[in-house]
Amino acid sequence: EEQEEDVLRELRLFLRNVTERLALDRRFKAFTKPVDIEEVPDYLIVIRKPMDLSTLLTNIDEHKYVTVSEFMSDADLIWQNALEYNPDSDPMDRHIRHRACALKDTVRAIIRDELDEDFDRVCEEIKESR
Numbered sequence: 001e002e003q004e005e006d007v008l009r010e011l012r013l014f015l016r017n018v019t020e021r022l023a024l025d026r027r028f029k030a031f032t033k034p035v036d037i038e039e040v041p042d043y044l045i046v047i048r049k050p051m052d053l054s055t056l057l058t059n060i061d062e063h064k065y066v067t068v069s070e071f072m073s074d075a076d077l078i079w080q081n082a083l084e085y086n087p088d089s090d091p092m093d094r095h096i097r098h099r100a101c102a103l104k105d106t107v108r109a110i111i112r113d114e115l116d117e118d119f120d121r122v123c124e125e126i127k128e129s130r
């Protein structure tokens with residue numbers, strides 16, 4: 001009903017704001033666009049579900065997420081994929097993993113600090129009702 005669409009519109013505004021703030025953070029530049037498959041030909045063999053911040057924004061606009069938890073599952077893919085594809089001890093891999101862990105911590109801190117648990121519960125109820 002109309003009130004439910006108002007809730008989901010507010011969810012999209014919140015998720016867009018979080019995602020845009022992450023995309024503006026210079027530490028997370030490597031996460032802003034899909035990994036270039038021309039540059040990294042074996043990437044899709046190793047990583048089954050690529051994800052990046054621009055794709056998160058597209059998903060939000062396509063109404064893919066009804067709850068924050070669904071958004072978090074895709075957001076977590078970004079840093080999980082980076083840890084998985086860049087496991088080595090060389091400085092480049094370690095730099096990427098440090099930024100991946102910073103992304104994980106930053107997303108969690110924003111959600112902890114800024115997501116109202118009653119609002120989240122309403123989204124979860126809408127999801128269950130569909």
Ligand SMILES: O=C(C1CCC1)N1C[C@@H]2C[C@H]3C[C@@H](O)[C@@H](O)[C@]2(C1)O3
Pocket residue numbers: 030031035036039040081082085086092096
């Ligand atoms: O995993 C990633 C991104 C970093 C976070 C996501 N990539 C895989 C390649 C390995 C490493 C060095 C470059 O070859 C560059 O192409 C990539 C991009 O970084």
